[in-house]
Amino acid sequence: MPVTDPVADMLARLRNGHQALHADVEIPLSRMKADLARILKEEGFVEDYKVGEYTISIKLKYVDGRPLIAGARKVSTPGRRVYVGVNEIPRVRNGLGICVLSTSRGVMEGSRASSENVGGELLCEIW
Incomplete structure (x- = not known):
């Protein structure tokens, strides 16, 4: 099923990954989402990201076991x-x-x- 709002889908995947305490999340690739991942890394909200052929893998960041992205x-x-x-x-x-x-x-x-x-x-x- 196609996603009508890709940025909202990315934010939901990040939030769900943090709630489940996952180390990283996989997000379908688009140029805007890759730019958003770059900004999150530059600002220190995520540890790292890697752009693959079809997905973006974002390594989530935690401080004392709590997610760095509060909202x-x-x-x-x-x-x-x-x-x-x-x-x-x-x-x-x-x-x-x-x-x-x-x-x-x-x-x-x-x-x-x-x-x-x-x-x-x-x-x-x-x-």
């Missing part, structure tokens, strides 16, 4: 896109989390989008 929220959905300008990019959990945007310059984290003076579609928030 994730999908903002834009296929039925309701949410766009933000450079001055409207939200701070997540008072700076403890990140927001991910799909911009004209690619998928990037909110603070990087601010520094590059670009807005876009607000995909998700992770804390």
Whole structure:
């Protein structure tokens, strides 16, 4: 059965993997999900990721046996896109989390989008 919202599916797989205390999760490959995995690694939310031919393998990160990703929220959905300008990019959990945007310059984290003076579609928030 095809997935209508791939980013929401990825966030659900990460959340389910953390709840089950798995070491890693497998996610079907797409370019946007690979970019999101790259951002999660750069920001320290996951240990590592590997892009295979058809899947992305993400190694989950735990601190003292507790998942590092406390929560994730999908903002834009296929039925309701949410766009933000450079001055409207939200701070997540008072700076403890990140927001991910799909911009004209690619998928990037909110603070990087601010520094590059670009807005876009607000995909998700992770804390």
